Amino acid sequence: MKSAPFVVHQPTNLKEAVELSRQYGEDAKIIAGGQTLVPMLAMRIATPAILIDVNEVKELNEIVEKHDSIEVGAAVSQARLEDHLVENESHPLLNSMIPWIAHRPIRNRGTVGGSIAHADPSAELVLALSILEGSVVLANHRQQRKVAAQDFFIGALQTDRQMDEILVKVIFPKLDKNVQYGFTEYGYRHGDFAVVSVAVVKDKNEWTFAYGGIDDTPQVFKEKLASTQDALAFVAHLANSANVREDPTASSGLRRHLMQSQSELLIKQLGAINDE
Ligand SMILES: Cc1cc2nc3c(=O)[nH]c(=O)nc-3n(C[C@H](O)[C@H](O)[C@H](O)COP(=O)(O)OP(=O)(O)OC[C@H]3O[C@@H](n4cnc5c(N)ncnc54)[C@H](O)[C@@H]3O)c2cc1C
Numbered sequence: 001m002k003s004a005p006f007v008v009h010q011p012t013n014l015k016e017a018v019e020l021s022r023q024y025g026e027d028a029k030i031i032a033g034g035q036t037l038v039p040m041l042a043m044r045i046a047t048p049a050i051l052i053d054v055n056e057v058k059e060l061n062e063i064v065e066k067h068d069s070i071e072v073g074a075a076v077s078q079a080r081l082e083d084h085l086v087e088n089e090s091h092p093l094l095n096s097m098i099p100w101i102a103h104r105p106i107r108n109r110g111t112v113g114g115s116i117a118h119a120d121p122s123a124e125l126v127l128a129l130s131i132l133e134g135s136v137v138l139a140n141h142r143q144q145r146k147v148a149a150q151d152f153f154i155g156a157l158q159t160d161r162q163m164d165e166i167l168v169k170v171i172f173p174k175l176d177k178n179v180q181y182g183f184t185e186y187g188y189r190h191g192d193f194a195v196v197s198v199a200v201v202k203d204k205n206e207w208t209f210a211y212g213g214i215d216d217t218p219q220v221f222k223e224k225l226a227s228t229q230d231a232l233a234f235v236a237h238l239a240n241s242a243n244v245r246e247d248p249t250a251s252s253g254l255r256r257h258l259m260q261s262q263s264e265l266l267i268k269q270l271g272a273i274n275d276e
Pocket residue numbers: 029030031032033034035036037038054074075078100101102103106107109110111112113114115117118120122123124125165166167168191192193194
């Protein structure tokens with residue numbers, strides 16, 4: 001199938017981009033890496049008359065290192081962020097998650113903002129932003145606003161972004177040097193979206209567990225736990241009691257099993273580091 005006809009606009013600054021968004025409203029769609037949107041156009045699931053290509057918008061292409069966060073322009077490709085994190089060693093947790101996104105050719109085109117705006121329940125960057133309690137900055141022709149991750153992701157593929165707003169940047173808080181972390185996921189093939197993904201952050205006896213793929217948005221659980229044994233008991237309880245979806249890709253039983261087994265693996269890895 002071929003896409004319905006559309007006209008592409010390529011603004012080079014944010015002012016132009018938000019003005020186009022105001023002017024065309026519901027007739028327009030923003031395109032970034034196109035990894036999700038182009039197949040939707042080809043299948044005519046989306047039939048916008050106008051595409052606003054944000055790849056050349058300079059304000060959306062910056063990576064800014066702050067002492068307590070890294071601010072990533074929405075049009076920065078996932079591969080560029082990956083290379084930046086390897087070079088700068090500035091965010092080990094994020095660095096450990098990005099290679100799990102699809103394959104490098106997809107990360108070459110797929111953007112950080114495209115992933116966050118699309119809000120797939122299994123997306124690694126959505127999970128990272130949720131466990132880190134990060135935020136996003138959105139702009140329309142009148143104003144910019146900052147929204148916390150927990151308020152931004154409101155459902156599967158649903159966010160708080162309004163029709164005329166463009167995602168400008170994504171703010172990932174940094175973890176202190178002495179905070180421990182881990183990430184793993186299970187998918188059917190390398191590069192597939194995760195069936196279940198798990199991120200863990202341990203700050204002394206404060207543990208945070210975040211799960212992707214189990215519900216419409218990442219689920220984050222915080223608990224003070226005195227020992228590895230307590231942590232193992234806590235994740236067993238979560239795997240039994242959390243709301244976990246069932247769909248044609250996996251039963252809720254498999255997802256509960258993955259929640260528990262993957263969490264146990266990460267807890268034991270952190271325990272082993274403590275014992276060294
Ligand atoms: C085969 C395959 C495997 C994949 N596997 C994974 C995976 O394992 N994990 C994972 O996380 N992702 C995966 N992805 C998704 C991919 O990595 C991209 O994150 C995703 O396609 C969206 O990014 P994009 O830049 O391509 O966005 P686009 O396709 O251009 O846009 C996606 C949506 O976001 C909106 N949008 C984009 N940018 C903005 C902005 N600045 N402001 C407002 N709205 C915006 C668009 O209007 C559209 O609705 C996979 C994709 C493919 C094709």
